Amino acid sequence: MTGLECPDAEDLNSLFNSVDVGDAVFFGKVEAYSCKRAGEDKRLAKLLDGQIAAEVLARAAGSALARSAFGPLGESQCRMTFIDLIATLSASFPDYDFSNLHASQLNKEPIPSLCCE
Numbered sequence: 554m555t556g557l558e559c560p561d562a563e564d565l566n567s568l569f570n571s572v573d574v575g576d577a578v579f580f581g582k583v584e585a586y587s588c589k590r591a592g593e594d595k596r597l598a599k600l601l602d603g604q605i606a607a608e609v610l611a612r613a614a615g616s617a618l619a620r621s622a623f624g625p626l627g628e629s630q631c632r633m634t635f636i637d638l639i640a641t642l643s644a645s646f647p648d649y650d651f652s653n654l655h656a657s658q659l660n661k662e663p664i665p666s667l668c669c670e
Contacts, residue, residue: 556644559585586644588637597643597652598636605632605656622661 562583569581590598609627623638624631635656642651 557585621656622659
């Protein structure tokens with residue numbers, strides 16, 4: 554996964570640089586990444602896919618792993634979505650290791666309730 558040059562993201566960054574929302578100030582940044590796996594990302598994805606698939610098989614189908622925020626991790630596409638998130642976090646924050654992140658540590662939040670209360 555590599556960072557991409559994106560002029561539109563730079564325009565958004567200028568908008569998100571210190572937005573006053575009343576009782577708080579929001580600082581944001583938009584970055585664009587390629588999700589094409591190459592080199593280390595490909596090796597990590599293969600390793601994580603094997604680990605997650607083995608863990609799902611070792612547990613009952615009704616376990617928390619089977620009902621993750623990404624869908625049933627027994628399905629390859631759901632695992633790949635989770636693995637893409639790990640790769641994106643690793644590329645965004647290179648000083649941290651997200652390879653031990655578990656799907657059960659994440660929750661799927663309904664978007665409307667976060668922005669429209």
